[in-house]
Amino acid sequence: MxxxxxxxxxxxxxxxxxxxxxxxxxxxxxxxxxxxxxxxxxxxxxxxxxxxxxxxxxxxxxxxxxxxxxxxxxxxxxxxxxxxxxxxxxxxxxxxxxxxxxxxxxxxxxxxxxxxxxxNISSSNNNTLSSLMGNTKFASLLSGQxxxxxxxxxxxxxxxxCRWMLPRGRIDRNSMSQLLIMYSAIGADILDFSDTFDRIEVARNKNLAIVVLAVWSWSLLQFTVVITTAFTFRRRRGRETEPGGGGTHSANSREDISETLSIMMVLLMQDGPFLVTRGYMISKGVFNYMIMFFSLKNALTLILGLYRLCVLYGCVTREGNDLLRKSEIARSLDSLDDIDCQSNPKSKTVKGTNHQRF
The missing domain is CATH 1.20.1270 (Substrate Binding Domain Of Dnak; Chain:A; Domain 2)
Structure with a gap:
């Protein structure tokens, strides 16, 4: 036992x-x-x-x-x-x-x-690694920028x-996989933002360069925080099985708080600062197709994040949404049963037993 x-x-x-x-x-x-x-x-x-x-x-x-x-x-x-x-x-x-x-x-x-x-000198002629390794093709590839x-x-x-290699501690495998996927997306977006350092307009404006470096450094701090919703979801499922029925609401609230923190972290440490910085760069005359594209991408991410926060905090009631979803599924199943009965008349005798789906 x-x-x-x-x-x-x-x-x-x-x-x-x-x-x-x-x-x-x-x-x-x-x-x-x-x-x-x-x-x-x-x-x-x-x-x-x-x-x-x-x-x-x-x-x-x-x-x-x-x-x-x-x-x-x-x-x-x-x-x-x-x-x-x-x-x-x-x-x-x-x-x-x-x-x-x-x-x-x-x-x-x-x-x-x-x-x-x-x-009018190529930047590859002035670098630290070339002086250490000599004028070789390998050194020229790793020069300067x-x-x-x-x-x-x-x-x-x-x-x-290294995050994948490190012991998970109290983080389960579901949360770890979620965290690694989020790290990959964050890293790709940060690398796209770091391409703005190569613009000559940024190099000429020292204040703009400092702003870009500060925002870039602020976005890197996301990797030090571990916020996932999978761990709280696992705890919520365990709490719902306990007798009394009083733990479901608190567990749902805990899940919403964790998801809210992850959304706010992305909005305040990545997409929000990136959008403001790119808008400031455009106002200073730094403009090209990629800056415009990623500005629109950051704006869209902000809108979707705010929409998700509105869904989490009562703009759409959870009980009504669940009832609507179940009623739509029930009507779809009834329609499928009618189609099956029309194609197979022998199944009409058991049609009435197929409605108890929930």
Missing amino acids: STHVKINVKDLNVNSLVFRSDFHKCRKIFRALFARCLLFGHAACSVYFATQLNTSYYGIYAVCGFLFLLEAIVIFYFRYGLEWKKFCTCFICYLATMIPVLWLLRLNDMQTTLINSSN NLTSLLEQSMMILIII
Whole structure:
């Protein structure tokens, strides 16, 4: 006979973490360690390229390295490599290192673009990697803005891969798959927004360049927050089976709050700032087909997000919507039964028994 033991979430501590076996525990620790090694290695390479331009930032990067070490000690000692439910602390340390590095590289690329445009010199002739590797074809492919774009693109890919590799903790597989798909969409949109740095009009306007960099940095903070609706949906289904019937409304409210937070995070940290920034760029004379297209895309996403919020908070009543949906399904089933009876007269005797669908 199986026994069910209820555990209070507030009483959970490091001793209450249960693993299937020692191998399972070691595998979790190895995955967490390997993912952090990838993040730290990529951040160290980016720091190396940035310090070739300005060596005065070594102190800041040393502090970020200390944060990496401190976060790893806390996770491995107190959590056995398992991630937190709402925040991903290793991404916080990683982005705290990468954002200043990419700011430095982007500002240097803009300054180099202005100098080269005034002197009619190709930007591929002035770069850090070419001086380190010599005048080779491989170095020319990773020169100037190409190097910065490569670091940004590899950062997005690495965040998705490491999030997949990290132990899930209290996040179930359904929530994890939802989170990875959301990360892929967010990363693609952020990379599209970063293409505006290549515009000569942005490089000539320093205030506009700072605004674009600030909005781009703000959008990256989405990767540090873990908000999904699948976890609350699983809890809601479990709550509905409990006796008393009082937990359904509270569970539905919890699901709506989680979905509201995810929608608001996208609207306030991505599509809203991106739309305002692109509108500001158009007012400053930075205009092309892609900027117009993505501005319309951001506006459409804002409208759909606001519409979803209106649906969640009572503009369409949930009970009436459910009754309408069920009545439409019932009428469709009755129509299908009539068609079946006309095509097969023998089934008329059992027609009356086919209406009890719900």
